[in-house]
Amino acid sequence: MTRRAEWPATLLAGALALLGPMRAVAAEPACPGAACTTIRGEVRRRGDRVPIPGARILLTAEPTGRKLGELPRHAHLREDAAPAWVRSTTADDDGAYAFDDVPRGRARLVVIADGFVRTETIVDTGARIRPVFLEPRREGEFRTVVAQRPSAPTPSASGVAMTAEEIATAPGTQGDPLRAVQSLPGVARTPAGLGLLILRGASPAQSKVYYGEHPLPRAFHTLGFTSVLQADVLGGLEVQAGNFSSRWGNASGGVVLLAPRKGRRDGVHGHAKVDLLSAGALVEGPLGRGSFMIAAQRGYVDAVLRVAERLDPTVAYALPRYFDYQAQYDLTRGANEFTARWIGSGDRWTVRYLDYDITGEQTVRRTGADLRDQFHRGELVLRRRSGPWRFLLTPAVRVDLARTTSDFSSDRRRAVVPSWRAEAEREVTPYFSVTVGTDGSASPYRLRSEVPETDTREGELVLAKGVDAIVGVYAWATLRLGNVTLWPGVRGSAFARITRTETRDRTRHRFAVDPRLIARWDLGKRWALRGGVGLYAQPDAPFASGSDSLVAGEQGVGTARVLLSAPIRFALDPSVGVGATDPTPDPLQSIQVSGGGSFTPARGPSVDATAFMRILDEPRTTAQRIPGGPETIYTVENIARTWGLELLLRQRLGERFYGWIGYTLMRTEFGAQYRGLNARRYTASSFDQRHNLVVLASAELPRHFRLGARFRLVSGSPYTPVVGTVNGNNGPYPLLSGTNSRRFPAFHQLDVRLDRRWYLRRTTVAAYIDVQNVYNRANVEALVYSADYREIVSSVGLPIFPSLGVRVDW
């Protein structure tokens, strides 16, 4: 719904002041018979042509010889103007107005509306009157948020939300929604700002991102450049870094909730945008009684790198290419809401190198590896309110396609994944309501792994099939006891895994029960305390401990060597899931406890503080054989523990200014112990960031500029130092000392973003420049060693990095 124009007292007084003297001297126009006419017109907003209801329109005599058309500001009527006649009216809900019985000929049309720049136009009352387009004074007058009924309330002990405006204009993030999240407390800084979500020290594989009611199979495209969703399809975003309700499962860390928005019904609108990495477009509008929205984007980093290939053909480049799309139809009829949604994402990563052809005389560019990963998901969302009941039913089906091809092997995995969520909520009394629900997915997959036969080796073909199934049932209650609200809940999960190879079938299943409690105590209008405690289980997943990766920890770069930390390996890992699943779905389960308070004054910044603790138990069974002895089964217990404090000081002044100071003090460590063999030793986790300070502000400036800046000061990331070199059978290899026993220097960086809009009649053009690392701080993300690891040659870090983008909205 478009916001209705409102009349602040000052503007109304000004309008009356303008009218006052004119009323005192002007009379009704005299136009007997054929000399009179009726004029009709519309008042709309510049850029997106949205009607402006309630705009005030004045029609006055115009005795001057000015040309027809809009007048510059210096030619506007002055207070002492005395036109021969004046008529006034107000635009209706469709922005339309009409004047009857006005003299034919030239007249002046004055249009005034709250939040918009006043316009005066010379018109010919005998001709058709063109729509008047008003330019908004503030950015907020432009952005239209399509409100929708919130989905089922999901309490949490520490949720932090971001608005669409904040997502789109946060400095250093190029408008990417999930990268914008990295500016919030509790969310770790990632190397070079790449796409990772590390919530309260949890590995990225331990947190989930939900788009609507279903989780996204992957939140970022390969190499973490961008999210798999455009920001413009979102109505909002909330980060629940821990102690989230039992509604959300299969995550032992935190969740990020992306709320889809509905398409606009106030006309067909859309945008097209282009920046250094990608191009995208969106179109939306009414469709029957509902609305539709279609969005798509395509990355073209590969096209840029192909140019670099021509400049230096000797370098082997990895060419990433990605696309994503979203299509949605929404319909609301009374108490029922219906949504049909289709989303998809695809990534392709090609590594090319220069080689000689069969003659040995000409060079050709060959493909060394080709990785592809796609998912496509269709879902229906049905909501219904019936008296004290609220129902939700959302079935979905997703198709996963993954393939890797190299000179040595070819792997392919296909899966069709049906999933669902069904919920029923009943408000028993105003103080007590209950919600029960179920969610889950079943993923039958087929895996084909082929090693082609060559002159020196036999070929090999492995076929495997299986089913991964997760079923969850959950319930929570809302108890309002005076100023205290309690949300006790429980989630039960079943994890089943069936693997079938040519030689055997295996079926494994595991169960987990997660009781959870969230509480809130409102101490008056301004103060509130809240807390949570609970268990959070998820199925075992690769990389759950940040210890495995498809990208090798050691990379050769020319004659130098780079040792990559776990966060970088996560970010660079194409994560193309073609491998066979671990046959044992042992669940991980964490205990989370948090508590905090908030103060929201009538004026001034709000303050929020949360203390938290998380312990993750990850038992693994492993077999070891001592030479000459029997096979011995050991159980290794990996324990990851995190504790810390988050502070958030936040200020918002309408749409003109937003900013916050976020600080996180946190320690994340992990320890491994073979049961009964040795004492557990704890070392810093690869995701540990002791101090994380973010200061961010964005303000609207005159002439439709917006300037934002983000400063971050973060503890150096831990790394494992090289303490020696061994000349081995295959060349030198490094000896590493204590895992994560040293830290890089502290990280600090300033990002600045400048936006500018131009409001044309029927379109709006926006451009931005977003400069990361403005003062080119040489932050260290990884060390570059000589080939023999004797010498640290350099370090890897993001230098000053400008990004440009242009967007046209209509």
Place this chain on the structure above:
Amino acid sequence: MVDLARSAACVWTLGIAACYPTPDPPWLVTRTELIALRLEVTREGELSEPVAATPPDRIRTEMLPGDTARIRPFVVGPDRVWESDELDIAYYACFASLCPGLLHEPAADLPCGTRLDPATPVCSVGRGPDAELVMPSEPLELVSFGAPQLFGIAGAPGLSDTDTCIAAVRARPFGDLSDCMLVERTVSVGPSWVLQLLQSEQEGTDTSGGDSDTGTDDGTSTGDTDGGYTPPPEVYLQWPNFNPEVERFTVVITRGTAERTIDAAPSDRLSVRAGDRVLIVLVQDPRDSQAPAVLLEPDGDIIRRFERPLARWYANAPLDERSAGLDALSWTMPHGVAEVRIDALLDDGYGGLAWGSLHFEVDDTSG
């Protein structure tokens, strides 16, 4: 600004290879390094009885249970090549892929002696030039667990000492080993047909051979015979794997249009001028290729090994326009250095090693 532009371009193009200062190449010797370990069988055990003798001017390197081998280290420094008796190198043997990770075990204090046992993951071979490695006497364990690794450690001369380095590598986590020299290699075990023969005798199994790639039907392939395994008769005539030797170099020095060729022996000293183009070719004895040699897989399949020893080249000074091949090295003699030493390490790919050096005295008066 140059660094800024380069690094910015690197991020944009992801051409990371071109983005950072080029480190010293791995062939440039700037500090004393323990490059390799050569094994020389000094005493053969009973199991080597049916094996053909190596040529008198060659030293066997692959070992059978009961054989004893001397360990010779290849240590290069900026000023000279070190002899083994000048260094205090400690040696360990382990049955694992990477020995350093096992040295904290108490067993590392125990001498391997005459029983290098896979059940003991690590043991001490010895220290200094008298260290000897004796292969374990149970061939089945070798077949089951593979060959042991030999690991050497010493303090870099002038920087550290061996005891300090041993303490650092045995610490958990590792201590500072930056001033230490460490090397590791796999002990070559064979000839494989002997192990197969022993295994079949001990297990009493018929491992009648699989496919032979000789392509002939002369009845010499392993056959399905009654009561045991019969290797092809040609194996009794082939040498076990021995170390190649660096005996001669051919050096071609080009100055302008003039060219001279020198037949040099290891450790010879040659005179050149700065700016001369130098080509060294390591002249190999055809016997060092040891091709074709018959190997037998555990399942009895016959495969053939073709050796082609390859040279790795090291230098104690930067070389201009350097180009290295399988057995040749060429470069333009740089200005500003008085002497260049080139070390060649010859590796046959099956555990056999040899090395030799040439010294070039550089006349830089024209520069």
